Amino acid sequence: MLDVLPVVLAALVLSLISLYLSFTSWLRLRKTVAVVRAYLGARRSRLVKPRKRYLVFEVVALSGELSGIGRGQVEEAIERSCRLLFGFLGYGSMRPTLVYYDESGGVGILGFKHLWRNHVLLLLSLVREIGGAKVIVVPVATTGTRRKAMKIATKSQ
Amino acid sequence: MVADLCFRGVVDGSTARHAYRLGYRVVASGKVDSVRDLENVRVVPRYEISRDAVDRYRSARGLKVLVVSSREDLKFYPKLSGSVSGIRIDFTQLTGVDKDFMRRVIGSRIPVEVEFAEVLRRVLSGEPIDYYYLLLRLYVRGKVEVYVCSGASDISSMVHPTAMRALISVLGVPEDLAAKAVLKVPRELVSGIA
Numbered sequence: 001m002l003d004v005l006p007v008v009l010a011a012l013v014l015s016l017i018s019l020y021l022s023f024t025s026w027l028r029l030r031k032t033v034a035v036v037r038a039y040l041g042a043r044r045s046r047l048v049k050p051r052k053r054y055l056v057f058e059v060v061a062l063s064g065e066l067s068g069i070g071r072g073q074v075e076e077a078i079e080r081s082c083r084l085l086f087g088f089l090g091y092g093s094m095r096p097t098l099v100y101y102d103e104s105g106g107v108g109i110l111g112f113k114h115l116w117r118n119h120v121l122l123l124l125s126l127v128r129e130i131g132g133a134k135v136i137v138v139p140v141a142t143t144g145t146r147r148k149a150m151k152i153a154t155k156s157q
Numbered sequence: 158m159v160a161d162l163c164f165r166g167v168v169d170g171s172t173a174r175h176a177y178r179l180g181y182r183v184v185a186s187g188k189v190d191s192v193r194d195l196e197n198v199r200v201v202p203r204y205e206i207s208r209d210a211v212d213r214y215r216s217a218r219g220l221k222v223l224v225v226s227s228r229e230d231l232k233f234y235p236k237l238s239g240s241v242s243g244i245r246i247d248f249t250q251l252t253g254v255d256k257d258f259m260r261r262v263i264g265s266r267i268p269v270e271v272e273f274a275e276v277l278r279r280v281l282s283g284e285p286i287d288y289y290y291l292l293l294r295l296y297v298r299g300k301v302e303v304y305v306c307s308g309a310s311d312i313s314s315m316v317h318p319t320a321m322r323a324l325i326s327v328l329g330v331p332e333d334l335a336a337k338a339v340l341k342v343p344r345e346l347v348s349g350i351a
Binding site: 031034035038060062084085117118119120121122124125126128134136138139 | 175178179277280281297298299312313314315316317319320322323324326327331
């Protein structure tokens with residue numbers, strides 16, 4: 001029995017080492033497969049139908065009065081921010097549209113195409129001043145229908 | 158729990174209320190020296206340290222960020238693990254980002270900080286952001302960990318977490334990884350402190 005023990009121990013150690021090596025190679029392979037898949041997925045171009053999305057946002061006044069900010073000023077500020085960040089081409093592609101704005105509560109709804117969601121969120125963060133008042137625009141929710149966006153907007157007021 | 162790991166201004170009551178409104182529950186600021194609660198927001202100290210000061214801040218409780226302005230700052234990078242929470246690369250002072258430097262950044266296994274305000278400032282002033290693209294590419298490939306912070310200096314420059322996520326998504330990072338960089342990685346970094 002004692003003669004066999006060293007052999008058993010050596011076999012156990014070898015099997016543990018091989019288990020460790022196979023596990024680490026599997027992890028490395030998994031990462032490689034993920035990278036290749038991502039690369040192939042990116043190369044395969046798909047024509048995606050743009051879908052309408054509605055972003056409910058809230059204008060928070062840091063200084064000045066919120067009631068002094070009109071719909072036209074909000075629209076202008078969003079357009080200016082969009083052109084500054086993404087240029088005329090980006091603005092033309094994105095066409096963010098102010099669907100609704102409540103001047104008393106500072107809550108609005110912006111319509112856009114779903115492909116530009118991140119761009120819209122980014123450009124809203126650039127809006128820091130509207131009509132002379134220092135503001136910050138807080139995104140509340142994004143929905144697929146105008147009706148649901150209105151529901152969320154009225155709830156936020 | 159959403160955390161902003163880089164607030165450069167003074168955190169007072171109104172700032173904390175505003176941060177809470179934006180969704181932040183933890184804010185790391187360089188203007189405080191102890192952990193405190195303010196208007197339901199936990200404020201933790203943030204120390205920006207040079208390579209020489211790493212040992213001095215070893216026992217400090219807070220977020221320790223190593224400012225890398227030359228490749229020598231990442232010398233003996235295995236020793237940095239556990240001593241600093243994050244790395245902030247000062248690309249304006251760094252001369253020459255080459256393979257050796259990136260190998261050190263990857264090998265240190267310390268999350269790299271991407272500051273929203275700094276990236277946006279560069280974009281709007283027409284300055285190159287190639288190094289940020291490089292960092293984010295490495296992040297997507299799983300080579301480095303990245304976290305995004307606001308870099309705000311006052312209330313008016315604070316941004317919603319979705320805007321930070323949107324920025325790196327626009328720069329090419331997939332949505333799930335962008336969310337991880339804004340939400341999960343900062344949360345893990347402050348979990349031991351806050």
